[in-house]
Amino acid sequence: MEPGAANFFKVILQNFDVLAGPVLGLVYPLYASIRAIETKSQVDDQQWLTYWVLHSMLTLFELTFAKALQWIPLWPYAKLVVVCWLSCFNGAAYVYEQYLRPLMVNQQNVNVWYVPKGKDPLNKREDIITAAEKYIQEHGTGELQYMLDHAELNSRNGSSYYGYAEEYEY
Numbered sequence: 001m002e003p004g005a006a007n008f009f010k011v012i013l014q015n016f017d018v019l020a021g022p023v024l025g026l027v028y029p030l031y032a033s034i035r036a037i038e039t040k041s042q043v044d045d046q047q048w049l050t051y052w053v054l055h056s057m058l059t060l061f062e063l064t065f066a067k068a069l070q071w072i073p074l075w076p077y078a079k080l081v082v083v084c085w086l087s088c089f090n091g092a093a094y095v096y097e098q099y100l101r102p103l104m105v106n107q108q109n110v111n112v113w114y115v116p117k118g119k120d121p122l123n124k125r126e127d128i129i130t131a132a133e134k135y136i137q138e139h140g141t142g143e144l145q146y147m148l149d150h151a152e153l154n155s156r157n158g159s160s161y162y163g164y165a166e167e168y169e170y
Contacts, residue, residue, distance in 0.1 A: 016080075017076035017077055017079075017080050018076075020080060021076070021079070021080055021083065024080065024083055024084050024087060024088065025055065025080075025083040025087065028087055028088070029048065029051055029052070029055070029087045032044075032048055032087070033048040033051075033052070036048045043093075046093060046096060047090055047092050047093040047096075048092070050092040050093060050095065050096040050100070051086055051087055051092035054086055054092055054095060055083070055086070058079065058082065058083070062079070132144075
């Protein structure tokens with residue numbers, strides 16, 4: 001092998017992350033996203049939409065901690081592996097199904113109308129009126145009206161779950 005060709009391959013290997021990163025992280029996902037838009041399947045839409053969200057989060061992380069990441073010599077290669085897994089091996093769909101979807105689908109309503117178990121200095125338990133007055137002082141009457149309207153809407157829709165915490169006494 002000629003010295004010029006050897007130097008060329010050496011430069012390519014030393015800068016593999018710089019060359020492969022945009023191809024695996026931007027060009028291929030862009031092409032696959034356009035193809036996903038043209039299909040009727042929602043599975044590929046979910047994969048690529050999730051990919052772009054995760055890619056954006058990774059980019060924000062990298063921009064935020066750029067000074068610290070420059071001291072980690074393997075960071076560019078670790079990022080390349082993560083981006084490759086997210087795009088080429090449907091890692092984005094996996095992250096969505098295992099982590100993001102459970103957070104979004106299983107959201108629980110928390111009702112702020114409870115009387116805390118704690119006692120006041122005179123050893124009297126707080127009653128609902130005291131809790132309501134504290135809530136109005138902290139959040140205002142507009143928030144109270146919004147919460148009451150929301151509770152009424154839930155009762156009309158047949159929802160019997162109000163989100164009361166079981167460890168509190170009413």
